[in-house]
Amino acid sequence: MSGSSSVAATKKVVQQLQLEAGLNSVKVSEAAADLKQFCLQNAQHDPLLTGVSSSTNPFRPQKVCSFL
Amino acid sequence: MATEGLHENETLASLKSEAESLKGKLEEERAKLRDVELHQVAERVEALGQFVMKTRRTLKGHGNKVLCMDWCKDKRRIVSSSQDGKVIVWDSFTTNKEHAVTMPCTWVMACAYAPSGCAIACGGLDNKCSVYPLTFDKNENMAAKKKSVAMHTNYLSACSFTNSDMQILTASGDGTCALWDVESGQLLQSFHGHGADVLCLDLAPSETGNTFVSGGCDKKAMVWDMRSGQCVQAFETHESDINSVRYYPSGDAFASGSDDATCRLYDLRADREVAIYSKESIIFGASSVDFSLSGRLLFAGYNDYTINVWDVLKGSRVSILFGHENRVSTLRVSPDGTAFCSGSWDHTLRVWA
Numbered sequence: 001m002s003g004s005s006s007v008a009a010t011k012k013v014v015q016q017l018q019l020e021a022g023l024n025s026v027k028v029s030e031a032a033a034d035l036k037q038f039c040l041q042n043a044q045h046d047p048l049l050t051g052v053s054s055s056t057n058p059f060r061p062q063k064v065c066s067f068l
Numbered sequence: 069m070a071t072e073g074l075h076e077n078e079t080l081a082s083l084k085s086e087a088e089s090l091k092g093k094l095e096e097e098r099a100k101l102r103d104v105e106l107h108q109v110a111e112r113v114e115a116l117g118q119f120v121m122k123t124r125r126t127l128k129g130h131g132n133k134v135l136c137m138d139w140c141k142d143k144r145r146i147v148s149s150s151q152d153g154k155v156i157v158w159d160s161f162t163t164n165k166e167h168a169v170t171m172p173c174t175w176v177m178a179c180a181y182a183p184s185g186c187a188i189a190c191g192g193l194d195n196k197c198s199v200y201p202l203t204f205d206k207n208e209n210m211a212a213k214k215k216s217v218a219m220h221t222n223y224l225s226a227c228s229f230t231n232s233d234m235q236i237l238t239a240s241g242d243g244t245c246a247l248w249d250v251e252s253g254q255l256l257q258s259f260h261g262h263g264a265d266v267l268c269l270d271l272a273p274s275e276t277g278n279t280f281v282s283g284g285c286d287k288k289a290m291v292w293d294m295r296s297g298q299c300v301q302a303f304e305t306h307e308s309d310i311n312s313v314r315y316y317p318s319g320d321a322f323a324s325g326s327d328d329a330t331c332r333l334y335d336l337r338a339d340r341e342v343a344i345y346s347k348e349s350i351i352f353g354a355s356s357v358d359f360s361l362s363g364r365l366l367f368a369g370y371n372d373y374t375i376n377v378w379d380v381l382k383g384s385r386v387s388i389l390f391g392h393e394n395r396v397s398t399l400r401v402s403p404d405g406t407a408f409c410s411g412s413w414d415h416t417l418r419v420w421a
Contacts, residue, residue: 010083016261016299017090023301023339027101031320031338032109035363036381040113042362047406048421050235050366051120053134058144058161059124059407059421 089141098340106333106342110381119387124407125419128159129165134411135192136226136398140181143404147188148417149176151252155190158201160409160419167202169210169225178226182233189217189236191224197238199250218248226269228280237280237294237319239266246284249292261299268312273319281322282311289324289334303334305341312356312399316380317363323380325354331340331368333380345378347385356398369396369410375420391418 028047043049132152139146145166149155153174157167173194180189182199191197197218200210218224227237230247235256239245245259245266264285272279277283278294289310291301308327315322321335321342329350333343345366352372359366359380366378375396377387394413401408407421 007080010080010087012224014083014087016302017087017094018299020301020339021090021094021097021416025101025339026337027103028106028335028338028340028342029104029109032104032106032333032342032354032411034337035106035316035318035321035335035342036110036113038316038320039362039364041077042317045405046360046362046364047404048121048360048401048408049116049362052406052421057406057421059419061124 101338101340106381107383113381115382116379116386121377121389121420122386123391123418124421125160125163126418127160127163127417128415129156129158129168130154130415130417132415133394133413134397134417135175135177136179137188137400137409137411137417138179138181138188138401139400139409140185141183141403142185143402143406145185146409146417146419147179147181147190148398148411149179149190149192150415151175155179155188155200157188158417160407167210169200169214170239171198175223178224178238179185180227180229180231180236183231185231185235189227189229191218191227191238193223193241195220195223195240197227197236197248197299215250215253216240217250217253218246220244220246222265225265225267228271230271231274237269237271238267239282241265243284245269245280245292253263257294257297259297259299261290261292261302262286262288267309270314270322272315273317273320281313281315283313283324283326285309287326289313289322291322291336301336301339303341306330306334307325308353311353314358317359322359323359323366325357325368327353329353329370331357331366331378333366343380343383345376345383345385350376355396356400358399358401358408358411360401360408367399367401367408369399369412371395373414374414375399375410388418392416 130150137148175193177192218238220240226239247257262284266284269282289303306326312325330346356369375389392412398411
């Protein structure tokens with residue numbers, strides 16, 4: 001019966017919402033501070049951020065040395 | 069019977085009102101945690117300088133729109149798939165094609181490299197995900213060794229191997245995601261909850277445990293527990309289809325790209341959206357997103373043929389990259405972060421560094 005299936009569907013929605021309401025979330029200030037910390041700690045190991053030199057980046061063209 | 073119908077209506081009505089009050093409570097709780105914005109926390113962080121990123125390689129060979137690509141763990145090989153039904157494996161250093169296979173369908177919307185580098189997975193309008201072992205034997209026909217792994221009831225939109233060559237996670241236009249055993253083709257777990265086509269998925273970095281995030285045409289991004297099949301968190305702030313989702317390198321957040329022309333960052337511990345990357349001048353949808361190694365940069369490919377580079381912390385755009393002559397459909401940063409590759413409807417792939 002169409003009635004009971006929408007009851008079942010809505011029950012699932014309620015269960016899901018109860019699950020989500022039970023989460024212990026942290027404040028944005030704390031979460032954001034951790035994101036910032038991760039970025040800064042790993043910045044020097046990020047080639048696209050620091051701009052790796054031609055000698056170490058396989059995609060960047062090698063500068064040609066010519067002996068005079 | 070009349071009395072039964074009445075009872076059911078009461079149950080339905082009371083359940084619906086409980087759902088509404090729970091939603092309201094969730095919104096209230098989420099609002100309380102919003103004590104500050106991400107870009108405010110990042111105010112004192114040094115601004116990024118000018119970026120010089122150029123196309124370093126152009127991979128030509130597909131006969132039609134490039135729809136998807138993935139890097140091999142060796143940081144140099146790339147697999148790409150196209151509307152013309154072809155899947156090609158490239159050596160991105162030399163731009164040589166190492167393997168090519170023709171699928172029995174057009175619109176191969178998903179492809180992925182196995183962690184071992186010895187196989188690739190792909191699928192699309194055939195509603196399946198198939199695995200092809202890669203062989204260097206010239207006499208062997210790649211298509212002959214094809215193994216059908218996943219079966220959906222609508223198109224395959226995304227696929228990814230898990231930590232090994234043994235399991236594959238798929239997303240489909242049938243509204244579900246599924247986890248499969250490659251060897252037996254057995255369905256290990258299915259994930260139901262999206263109200264429309266699922267367009268993308270990304271696995272959490274291995275240290276963070278067994279979860280993955282998916283995005284769909286229902287504008288929702290959902291985080292799933294792989295073992296139980298349960299949705300553990302859901303986010304619904306986008307105003308249109310979510311085309312791409314990607315985890316932040318620490319695993320504590322993920323970014324999304326949408327047809328609403330914005331990219332957004334969701335923090336899993338704060339359980340909310342913490343940043344929006346948008347500009348009034350950007351009006352075309354974002355099709356694909358990926359982070360640089362430290363998570364400071366977010367690269368996003370758009371339907372207006374450009375790639376925008378965003379400062380994740382400050383929320384500002386640091387660079388705009390031109391080069392493709394049609395929509396950018398797919399974008400991934402290489403495993404060691406030295407470059408990123410973009411695929412486009414202009415039939416080419418470009419490697420940028």
